[in-house]
Amino acid sequence: MSCLQKEITLSSKPRGFHLVTNEVLKHIPEIKNFSVGVAHIFIKHTSASLSINENADPTVRDNMETHFNVMVPEDANYYQHTFEGLDDMTSHIKTSIIGSSVTLPIKNGSFNLGTWQGIYLCEHRNHGGSRRLVVTISGELKA
Amino acid sequence: MSCLQKEITLSSKPRGFHLVTNEVLKHIPEIKNFSVGVAHIFIKHTSASLSINENADPTVRDNMETHFNVMVPEDANYYQHTFEGLDDMTSHIKTSIIGSSVTLPIKNGSFNLGTWQGIYLCEHRNHGGSRRLVVTISGELKA
Amino acid sequence: MSCLQKEITLSSKPRGFHLVTNEVLKHIPEIKNFSVGVAHIFIKHTSASLSINENADPTVRDNMETHFNVMVPEDANYYQHTFEGLDDMTSHIKTSIIGSSVTLPIKNGSFNLGTWQGIYLCEHRNHGGSRRLVVTISGELKA
Numbered sequence: 545m546s547c548l549q550k551e552i553t554l555s556s557k558p559r560g561f562h563l564v565t566n567e568v569l570k571h572i573p574e575i576k577n578f579s580v581g582v583a584h585i586f587i588k589h590t591s592a593s594l595s596i597n598e599n600a601d602p603t604v605r606d607n608m609e610t611h612f613n614v615m616v617p618e619d620a621n622y623y624q625h626t627f628e629g630l631d632d633m634t635s636h637i638k639t640s641i642i643g644s645s646v647t648l649p650i651k652n653g654s655f656n657l658g659t660w661q662g663i664y665l666c667e668h669r670n671h672g673g674s675r676r677l678v679v680t681i682s683g684e685l686k687a
Numbered sequence: 688m689s690c691l692q693k694e695i696t697l698s699s700k701p702r703g704f705h706l707v708t709n710e711v712l713k714h715i716p717e718i719k720n721f722s723v724g725v726a727h728i729f730i731k732h733t734s735a736s737l738s739i740n741e742n743a744d745p746t747v748r749d750n751m752e753t754h755f756n757v758m759v760p761e762d763a764n765y766y767q768h769t770f771e772g773l774d775d776m777t778s779h780i781k782t783s784i785i786g787s788s789v790t791l792p793i794k795n796g797s798f799n800l801g802t803w804q805g806i807y808l809c810e811h812r813n814h815g816g817s818r819r820l821v822v823t824i825s826g827e828l829k830a
Numbered sequence: 831m832s833c834l835q836k837e838i839t840l841s842s843k844p845r846g847f848h849l850v851t852n853e854v855l856k857h858i859p860e861i862k863n864f865s866v867g868v869a870h871i872f873i874k875h876t877s878a879s880l881s882i883n884e885n886a887d888p889t890v891r892d893n894m895e896t897h898f899n900v901m902v903p904e905d906a907n908y909y910q911h912t913f914e915g916l917d918d919m920t921s922h923i924k925t926s927i928i929g930s931s932v933t934l935p936i937k938n939g940s941f942n943l944g945t946w947q948g949i950y951l952c953e954h955r956n957h958g959g960s961r962r963l964v965v966t967i968s969g970e971l972k973a
Contacts, residue, residue: 580691607766631782688968740926749910
């Protein structure tokens, strides 16, 4: 087995859920060398998260954003951590709900995903800026 | 270290939370060859999820289902992605909350879980059908 | 690549979200031997969870606790699994929302985290006691 780690930067995105499978793959051409394994994708921030979800209909991403805003409302009266704006504490909460990393199986040099699956960058801040990820691939190299 | 990947199919289950530890283990007898490592279990769908939780009292799984239906209600008026039924968009949201994969430690040829832990298949659709999983085991083979 | 697994015990903590990065690191000095890889940290309980979040302002952890108590209320009338106390079923639900493990990238002998990131032990029980974790490190040893 072999292990490879790369730090990559995703371009700045507006608040919401974004499909980034291809943007991630563009940064890790080395995945082609692995026959089988896993890719661990980790975001080095606490106000944006990563998920796996539906890759086709953009309204799924829109409805995700709407639901998470209802489930973690900015106008709750119990937040004390507010000095970075009303969207900051809610971003931390959403990050712990969704998660800071995803792990994907690798097969034959690419992600082994279902037909309708893609990687989401979930940008919870109004102005989050570019986001840094650490991708660690562990697996068997092709013969 | 060695890495092994298998695709397995879990039988169709009704909507709800299901304990599937033994059904998963039945499909991966190769785990017995590993002395130490991790098993990454990934579901290739976006309307069902995987979790680790209590393995004894069935009312825990029932109450999980009830709570997630309250927290992600089907009668919310803001869903646009509705052409696959009212249970579809809520299934995508629940999947991002719970997660598309679990990673379990392996020790002495089996999962190294706590006494009360088991693997849950969380079936969020009314009629989800059978579900495909990718299991990737990475670790040290027994001597 | 090499793989190492240790079981460690975190000291008993009150209900709430706790920063435990240093407490975890103290138990795994072997991480220093790895140049690159991942650390999988797994909690062997179903009423406490692990997360990655903000490591600086304690009110973030307080507000997490408050929000999760609102999102998963103990006074809901639909819980049947109540014989272990009102804080038990809610603890199981919070655990499936937040997750039973975190996976962190390793680089140059330590976790490769963002500046503001730390490991949270999320203690959902009123009296959870000490908590057992399984840490599995997989990666390349330093030359």
